[in-house]
Amino acid sequence: xxLDTYAEKTWCPGCGNFAILESFKRAIAxxxxxxxxxxxxxxxxxxxxxxxIVDYLDLNSFSALHGRAIASAEGIKLANxxxxxIVFIGDGGCxxxxxxxxxxxxxxxxxxxxxxxxxxxxxxxxxxxxATSPYGFKGPxxxxxxxxxxxxxxxxxxASQATFIARGYALKIKHLENLIIQAINHQxxxxxxVLMPCLSFFDQTLFYNQNIYEIKEKNLTSQKEALKKxxxxxxxxxxxxxxxxxxxxxxxxxxTYEERMK
Amino acid sequence: xxxxxxxxxxxxxxxxxxxxxxxGEGSRASGIVIAKIFSELxxxxxxxQDYPSLIKGGHxxxxxxxSQKEVLAPTKKINFLLALDKRxxxxxxxxxxxxxxxxxxxxxxxxxxxxxGIPIETITQEEKGLPIMKNSALVGALVKIMGxxxxxxxxxxxxxxxxSASVNLKIAKRGFNAAPNLFKIKKTGQKALPLFTGNETxxxxxxxxxxxxxxxxxxxxxxxILHFLSNNQKKFKIxxxxxxxxxxxxxxxxxxxxxxxxxxxxxxxxxxALMTEGISLASQSEIPIVIVESQRMSPATGVPTxxxxxxxxxxxxxxxxxxxxxxxxxxxxxxxYFWAGxxxxxxxxxxxxxxxxxxxxxxxxxxxxxxxxxxxxxxEAPLLWDKKGKYFRYQETKNGISPLAFPGEKNVxxxxxxxxxxxxxxxxxxxxxxxxxxxxxxxxxxxxxxEVEKLEAVKVYGKKTAKKAIITWGSTKGPTKEVAEKLGFKxxxxxxxxxxxxxxxxxxxxxxxxxxxxxxxxxxxxEKLLNCYGIKVAKKILKYDGxxxxxxxxxxxxxxx
Numbered sequence: 170x171x172l173d174t175y176a177e178k179t180w181c182p183g184c185g186n187f188a189i190l191e192s193f194k195r196a197i198a199x200x201x202x203x204x205x206x207x208x209x210x211x212x213x214x215x216x217x218x219x220x221x222i223v224d225y226l227d228l229n230s231f232s233a234l235h236g237r238a239i240a241s242a243e244g245i246k247l248a249n250x251x252x253x254x255i256v257f258i259g260d261g262g263c264x265x266x267x268x269x270x271x272x273x274x275x276x277x278x279x280x281x282x283x284x285x286x287x288x289x290x291x292x293x294x295x296x297x298x299x300a301t302s303p304y305g306f307k308g309p310x311x312x313x314x315x316x317x318x319x320x321x322x323x324x325x326x327x328a329s330q331a332t333f334i335a336r337g338y339a340l341k342i343k344h345l346e347n348l349i350i351q352a353i354n355h356q357x358x359x360x361x362x363v364l365m366p367c368l369s370f371f372d373q374t375l376f377y378n379q380n381i382y383e384i385k386e387k388n389l390t391s392q393k394e395a396l397k398k399x400x401x402x403x404x405x406x407x408x409x410x411x412x413x414x415x416x417x418x419x420x421x422x423x424x425t426y427e428e429r430m431k
Numbered sequence: 432x433x434x435x436x437x438x439x440x441x442x443x444x445x446x447x448x449x450x451x452x453x454x455g456e457g458s459r460a461s462g463i464v465i466a467k468i469f470s471e472l473x474x475x476x477x478x479x480q481d482y483p484s485l486i487k488g489g490h491x492x493x494x495x496x497x498s499q500k501e502v503l504a505p506t507k508k509i510n511f512l513l514a515l516d517k518r519x520x521x522x523x524x525x526x527x528x529x530x531x532x533x534x535x536x537x538x539x540x541x542x543x544x545x546x547x548g549i550p551i552e553t554i555t556q557e558e559k560g561l562p563i564m565k566n567s568a569l570v571g572a573l574v575k576i577m578g579x580x581x582x583x584x585x586x587x588x589x590x591x592x593x594x595s596a597s598v599n600l601k602i603a604k605r606g607f608n609a610a611p612n613l614f615k616i617k618k619t620g621q622k623a624l625p626l627f628t629g630n631e632t633x634x635x636x637x638x639x640x641x642x643x644x645x646x647x648x649x650x651x652x653x654x655x656i657l658h659f660l661s662n663n664q665k666k667f668k669i670x671x672x673x674x675x676x677x678x679x680x681x682x683x684x685x686x687x688x689x690x691x692x693x694x695x696x697x698x699x700x701x702x703x704a705l706m707t708e709g710i711s712l713a714s715q716s717e718i719p720i721v722i723v724e725s726q727r728m729s730p731a732t733g734v735p736t737x738x739x740x741x742x743x744x745x746x747x748x749x750x751x752x753x754x755x756x757x758x759x760x761x762x763x764x765x766x767x768y769f770w771a772g773x774x775x776x777x778x779x780x781x782x783x784x785x786x787x788x789x790x791x792x793x794x795x796x797x798x799x800x801x802x803x804x805x806x807x808x809x810x811e812a813p814l815l816w817d818k819k820g821k822y823f824r825y826q827e828t829k830n831g832i833s834p835l836a837f838p839g840e841k842n843v844x845x846x847x848x849x850x851x852x853x854x855x856x857x858x859x860x861x862x863x864x865x866x867x868x869x870x871x872x873x874x875x876x877x878x879x880x881x882e883v884e885k886l887e888a889v890k891v892y893g894k895k896t897a898k899k900a901i902i903t904w905g906s907t908k909g910p911t912k913e914v915a916e917k918l919g920f921k922x923x924x925x926x927x928x929x930x931x932x933x934x935x936x937x938x939x940x941x942x943x944x945x946x947x948x949x950x951x952x953x954x955x956x957x958e959k960l961l962n963c964y965g966i967k968v969a970k971k972i973l974k975y976d977g978x979x980x981x982x983x984x985x986x987x988x989x990x991x992x
Contacts, residue, residue, distance in 0.1 A: 176857045211838045213686070216849075223846070224857045229838035231689050232848045232858075234712050237682035240674070244686025244694075247670060248644060249839055252690065270682075273675040430670070 170198040176224040185339035185365030189286060190222055192342045196349035197228070200253075210253045213242040215262035217293050218367075219286035222257050236266025239274045242281045250280075250427045253353060260287040264300035264322055275329035277426040278357045284349065285322065285360070286339075288367035289404070296370030303405040308370070319404035323418060326360050327395055333359035334395065334419040338381050339366070340374070344415065351417065357425050364415070376406055377413065384416040395419035445499070447506045449523055450569070451492030452515030454485055460591075461513075461566035462493030463797065466626055467587045468570075468579060469497045470799060473619035476626065477909075478797035479505035479979060484651075484735045490518050499619050501799070503763050503909025507981035512546070513569045520544060534572050534610070536565070547572060547610055554605040560598045567599040571606030578615035581607070627800045629793035630655035632764040633723065636771035638667045641810035643692040645671045646680045651735050652791040653697040653725040677702040681709030685718045689847050691837035693775060697723035700742045701732065703749070710750035713784035714872070716847045717825065717833065719813070721775050726790040726905075728977040737977030738791040740905055740951040744959060746788050747929050753869065755876035757785035757883075758929035762890075762908030764798035770926065772808030773886070779813035781832065781879050788928070790951070792906035792979055816843070823854040827867075831874030880930040888932035889939050892922040898942065899992060902968070903949040904928070904957055910980040911949050917982075918989060920947075933964050945969045947992050949985060 172194045180186045201207050210228050214220035216235035223230035233241040238258045246254045263271050263285045274281065290308060291297040297310040301322060306315035326334045333355040337345040345363065352359035364381070366374040380402075388394050395418045402413045448465060452458040459480060466476040474497045482491040494505045508528050514520045514535040527533065527545070537548025551568035555561075567588075574584050584603060588596045627635075634656050637645075647657040661671045670692075674680050680696050688694045698706065703724045713720045726742045728734035746758055757777050761770040771787055778785035816822055816834040822843045826833040833854075836843045846856025851865050859865060890908075893901075893915030900921040903911040908924050915922035923939045925932065940946075947970040950957050958968045972988045974980055 174855075174857060206841075208841050208843060209839055211690075221858070227844055229843075229845045230847065230856070231686060232716075232846075232850060233682060233686075234708055234849055237678065237708075240679040240682035241686035241689075243674070243679075244646075244683030244688075245690045245838070246686075247672065247683070248687035248690035248692035248694070249837075252839055269675050270679050273679065430672075 170201060172197060172227050174225055174227050178225055179221060180218060181369050183368050184218070185288065185367070186218060186222065186286065188339045188342050189345065189363060189365065190225060192345040193222070193349060194226070195346045196353070199346075199350060200353060205253060209251055210255070211245055213238045213245065213254060213256045215256070215258035215267070217259035217262055217291070218288075219257055219259045220262075236262045237270065238262060239267060239270040239281070239283060243274055243279050246279055246281050246427065254281040255353060256281060256283045258283065258285055260285060260289060260301045261291045261299040264320055268300070272325070272329045275326055275331035275358050275360065278330065278332050278423050279426040280357055282352045282355070282359045283361070284352070285362050286365055287322075287362050288365045288371060289373070290367055290371045292367045292370050296367075301404050304407065306371070321399065321403055322362050323399040324396070327392065327399060327419060331360050331419075332357040332421050332423050333417070335359075335361045335417045336415045337361050337363045338377060338415050339363055340378070341381075341415070344383065348417070355420065357423055364413070373406065376409075379409070380411045380413045381415055382412060384414040384418070386417050389417055389420040392419065445502060446497055446510040447508065448495045448497070448511040448513065448573070449492055449509045449526070450495070450513040450515075450566075451490060451519035451523065453487070453518075454482060454489050454491045455487040456491075456515050457563040457566045458491050458515060459493055461570055462495050463626065464570055464587055464591055465573065466495045466797060467591065468574065468583055469495075470623050470626060471583050471587060472579070472616065473621035473623060474499060475501050475624065475799040476797070477502040477504065477799070479792070480795050480797070482736050490522060492519065492523070499621070503798070504913060504982055505979055507983040511573065513573060514540070515566065515569070532576065534569050536569075547576075549606050549609050551606065555602055558598060558601045558605065560602050564595070564599050564602050567603040568606030571603030572610035574603070575607045575610040576613045578612050624799040624801055626797050627764055628655055628795055628797050629764045629767040629789060630725070630795065631659050632768040632798070632800055633771035633787065633789070634659050636768035636808050637695050637721070637775050638669065639805070639808040640772035640775040641693050642667070642669055642695055642775060644669060644684070644687050644694040645696070646684045646687070646694065647673060647697045648677050648680050648702060649673070650699045650702045652727055652794040653699050653723055655794060656697040656723060677705035678708070681706040681720075681722070682712075684720055685709055685713055685716070688718045688720055689716075689838070689845075693719070693779060695721040695723065695775065697725065699725050699727050700729045700745070703742065703746070707749045710756065710784045711752055711754065712849050714750060714754040714756060715752065715849055717782040717872070718847065719778040719782050720784050721771075721778050721787060722784065723787045723789065725794040726788070734977045736791070738906070738951060738979060739975065739977065740790055740907070741953070741956070741975070743788070743928070743952065743956040746786050747960065750784065753872075755879055755930060756783055757781070757879065757927070758788055759785070759927050760788040760905045761793065761926060762905055762924055763793065764796075764800055765804055766926065767793055768800075768804055769807060776811040777882070780811065781875060781882070782813070782835065783875070783879065788905070790906050824856045825852060825854045825868065825871065827854060827871060830878040831871045832878065876930070883927050883930045883932050884934050886927060888925065888927035889935040890924040890926060891939050892916065892924070894919045894921055896942075897921040898944045899947070900940065900943040900945075901947045901949060901989070902957065902961065907949050907951060907980055910982045910985055913982040914985045914989060918986065920989070928960065931960065931964060936964065936966065940966065945992070947972060947989065949980065951975060951980065
C-alpha cells in the first residue's frame with residue numbers, strides 16, 4: 170500500500186523521524202489490511218520537525234497550532250466518533266505548550282492516540298530545552314546547562330488516568346510499529362512516548378542504544394507495577410548505566426468519553 | 432397617584448418596576464414572574480438584571496420595564512420599588528418618581544416609607560413556605576395595587592413554580608389581601624409574547640441554522656448560552672461540551688468543524704483573547720467557526736457582571752496575519768436570533784471565522800420575543816464537493832471558495848493545513864505558491880465584502896429625513912432608538928462591522944449634516960472604525976461605568992445637538 174505523497178521530505182539526513190514514518194506507515198498498512206477503512210483515519214499534527222510527517226502521508230490530516238494538536242484531535246473525534254484519530258506531537262508541543270490538553274484528554278479517556286515524538290529539545294527552533302530535556306542540557310537558551318529537572322511524561326499520564334501508556338524507540342522500527350497498532354486499537358486514550366535522537370541538536374543515539382531494553386509485558390492493569398517500571402528512568406542522562414524500559418506499561422479498559430456522552 | 436394612573440390610561444406611556452434584595456433571596460426569579468404577568472396581559476417587557484460578582488449577599492436587582500410597545504432599555508426613573516431589604520430602598524429611592532410606590536418587607540423595615548409595608552416573612556412562615564418564597568407576597572401586593580385579575584397570577588405561578596406553585600400562591604394571596612387596589616391595568620389586546628434572554632435567542636437562531644456542536648468554557652456573560660444549550664441538547668439534537676480552557680475550546684472546535692460539524696463557541700473578552708490564535712488558524716485553514724463574544728466591562732477581569740463595549744477594535748483586529756472575517760453586532764434579542772443563524776450560514780458559505788459581538792445587556796437582559804422571526808432563519812447549504820475527480824481541499828476557484836469534503840468520505844483525502852499550502856493542502860514555502868494561496872484567500876475576502884452589501888447590514892430608525900443622525904451599535908440601539916424617535920433624529924445602526932458595509936453606510940448618511948455617536952467605551956472605538964471610511968463624528972456620548980445607558984440621559988445629552 171502506497172501512503173506516500175509528492176512532498177519533499179525536509180528532515181535532516183539520518184533523522185529518527187524517517188524511522189518513525191516507516192513504523193507508522195507499516196502500522197497503518199497493517200490496520201487497513203485488518204479492515205480499518207483508510208478514509209476513516211485522520212492524522213493530526215502539531216508544530217515542529219515531528220509534525221512535518223502529515224505532509225508525507227496520503228491520509229486525511231489536520232495540521233494544528235503549536236501545542237494544540239490534542240485539542241483539535243478531540244474536536245474531530247467528538248464531531249465524528251467513527252474516525253480513528255492519531256496525533257503526532259513533539260515533547261515541546263505536548264509537555265510544554267499544550268500540557269493542559271494532554272492531561273485533560275487523558276482524564277476524559279477520549280478515544281484518540283497520541284504519539285509524542287520525543288527528542289528532548291525544541292529542534293526546529295534550533296535546540297532549546299523542553300520539559301523532558303535532562304538536567305544540565307546545554308542549548309542556546311541554557312548555555313550553562315538546564316537548571317530544571319525533566320518531567321517524566323509517563324508518570325504524568327498515569328496520574329492523568331490515561332488508559333494506555335507506552336514508550337517506544339524510533340530506531341526499533343518493528344517494536345514501534347507494534348506499539349502503534351496496539352495504541353490505535355485501544356479503546357480510549359492511548360499514549361506512546363517515542364524516544365528519538367536528534368542528530369543536529371541532541372544526539373542521544375549511543376545513550377539510548379546502550380540503555381534501552383524491552384520490557385516483558387505482564388500485569389498491565391496494575392498502577393503500582395506500572396509506576397515501578399515508569400520510575401526506572403527519570404529522563405535524565407547523568408549516569409551512563411541507566412535502564413530505559415520500552416513497551417506497554419499500563420493498559421486498562423474504561424468507558425470512553427464518547428461512550429459516556431451518549 | 433393621578434400621574435401614575437395616567438400611565439395606564441395613555442398607551443404611549445410605560446412604567447418600570449424594580450425588585451431587589453440580597454443575592455440568593457430570589458429577586459431575579461420574582462422579576463421574571465412579574466414580567467410574565469404583564470406579558471400575559473399583552474404588554475411588552477424588558478428586564479435589566481443587575482448583580483455583583485458574588486453568590487450570596489450583596490445587592491441584586493431586576494428592573495422590569497413594561498410598555499404597550501417594544502421596549503429595549505431600562506429607565507433611570509422607576510415607578511414601583513419592591514424591596515426585600517433596606518439596601519434596596521436606600522440604594523434606589525432616589526430613582527423613584529415623585530408619585531412612585533414602595534412595597535417593602537415590613538418585617539425587616541420598621542420605618543415608614545412612601546408606600547405599603549407587607550410582613551412578608553411572617554406571611555411566609557405562617558404559610559409554611561421556604562424563606563425564598565417571601566418574594567411572592569410582594570408580587571401579590573403589586574398585583575392587587577394594579578388591579579390584575581387573580582387567574583393571570585395563578586397561571587403564571589403554575590408555569591413558573593410547578594410543584595411549589597400552590598405554596599407560593601398562598602403566600603402571594605396573603606400579600607394580595609394586605610394591599611389596597613389603586614388602579615385597574617387593562618389587557619392590551621396584543622398577543623402574549625414569550626420571554627427570552629439574548630443568550631437564549633442567539634442559541635435558538637444558531638440551532639435553526641443547523642448548529643451541531645457548541646463548546647465553551649464558562650465566562651460571564653456568555654455562560655447562559657452554555658447552560659441553555661446543555662439543558663436542551665437532546666431536544667436540539669446537538670452536542671455540548673465544556674473543556675479545560677478557551678484555547679482548548681477553540682482548537683477543538685476547529686477540529687470539529689473540519690470533521691463536518693457546524694460548530695459555535697462562546698466567551699467574553701478575556702476568553703476571546705485566549706482564542707485569537709484559533710481565529711488565525713481558522714482563516715488560514717479556511718475552517719468555518721462562529722465565536723460569540725459577549726462583552727463585559729474590561730480591561731482584564733474588569734467588572735465581570737457589568738456592561739461594556741470596549742472589545743470592538745480588538746475583535747475587528749483579532750488574529751495575526753492578513754485576515755478578513757465576519758464581525759456582526761446585533762442590538763437586541765430579536766436581532767441576536769436572526770444574526771446568530773445568519774452568521775453560522777455565512778461562516779460555512781465562506782469557510783471563515785465569524786464573530787457574533789454582543790454584550791451583557793443582550794446576553795442577560797430578558798426581552799419579549801416575537802416568534803414571527805422563526806421562519807427567517809434556516810440552514811443554508813455551504814459549497815460541497817461534487818465527488819468528481821481528485822479532491823483538492825484548497826482548490827482554486829473563481830471566487831476563492833473551495834468545495835468542502837470531510838474526513839470519512841470514501842476516496843477522499845482531506846488535508847487541512849496551518850502552514851501555507853498548495854491546493855491539495857501540503858505545506859509550501861516557495862514564493863509563487865505562497866502568493867497564489869494568499870491571492871485565493873484575498874479573492875474570497877472580496878466575495879465576503881460583496882456579500883455584506885447584499886445583507887441588511889445597516890439599520891435606520893427614527894426620522895428618515897432628519898439632517899442630524901445618531902450612530903450607535905450593539906445593545907445601545909435600545910435606548911438610542913427611543914430617543915431618536917422621540918426627538919426626531921435619524922438613527923443609524925451598523926450591524927455588520929466587518930467587512931464594513933461602506934456603501935450602505937454612505938446611503939444611510941445621505942443628507943446628514945451632523946453626526947452624534949453613542950457607545951459604551953471610553954475611547955470611542957466605533958469612531959475610529961467610522962473614520963476609516965471618512966465618516967466624521969461631531970459629538971460623542973460615551974459611558975463606561977458598567978451601567979446601561981438610560982434613554983433619559985441620552986435625551987439630556989442630546990438637548991443641544
